[in-house]
Every structure is written in structure tokens, then in C-alpha cells.
Amino acid sequence: MTKQATLARLMRAMIKYDCGDVPRIQHFVKVHNFARIIGIAEGLGEEELFVLEAAAILHDIGIHAAEAKYGNCSGKHQEELGPDEAKKILKEVSGFDENQTERICWLIAHHHTYTDVTSADHRILLEADFLVNSFEGNVSKEGIISFCKNVFRSESAIAMLSDMWNI
């Protein structure tokens, strides 16, 4: 099966996982698309792009488990509980080897971590998530500008955020 077909199956499985939760489904479909656009613009290799796209589809998977265990879905709880949920769905979809699964789970476990961002895939996931959250989360213009300054580094991500918000 091609990587594109595997990602399409993963997308379908994640939509099923979030059954009935329209906002969350719409959220990760958008985050995935932005991550792909930025990843391609930044020149990621085929393998790295595949892992990034899978992580973008699954990044918020810990939300339901966090709500069930802690009664809230704070970023840290999601980071803690996301990887185990992700492993189940990756296994079910199949097409992900051990290294890819490990990296996808690491990214999920760090998608609310904004310090010591040293790898391109981690950075791009944060950028893609914020491109969507800047709209969905009702962030002020000052908040958008400061997040951009502190976290954004990819040229295409900065350009898209600037175009979107006219900043």
C-alpha cells in the first residue's frame, strides 16, 4: 500500500474514532493539511513527511482519554494519554513500522511543548496546530503575533499566518 493510501486509511479511522464530534474532526483535518503544506515547503523527505502527516492526524487523540481520566483535556494530560491511544489506531490501520510509530507517538507527546523545539517535524506540527487554533481558539491579534514570534520559524508557516490575519 502507498503512503498516501495508508494516510487516507488513518484519516478515515480517526474520523470514526471521533464519531459525532464534528469540531474535533474538522480540527485535525485542517491541521493535517497545513502540516503537509508546510512539510513540503520545508523540503522534508518522504519518510519524515509521512510521520509528520500521521502525527498531525492523530495529535489530539488523547482528548477523550484525558476527559475520562481527569475530567478535563489540558494539553499536558493529552500529551500523557495520547500515545497509547495512537498506538492502538496505528496498529489497526497498519502500514506503520516500529520507528515510525515511536516518532509519531513522541510528536503526540510533545504537541503542547513549545520549549526546546529542535526538530523540523515538531516545529511544523506546532505551527500547523496554531494556524488552526488561532481561528478556533479566539486568540487576540497580540497573542497571534507573539506566538508567531516565539514559536514559528518555517517560512511558509509565517507567510500563511501573516496572510490569514493580515499581520
Ligand SMILES: [Fe+2]
Ligand atoms: Fe490540535
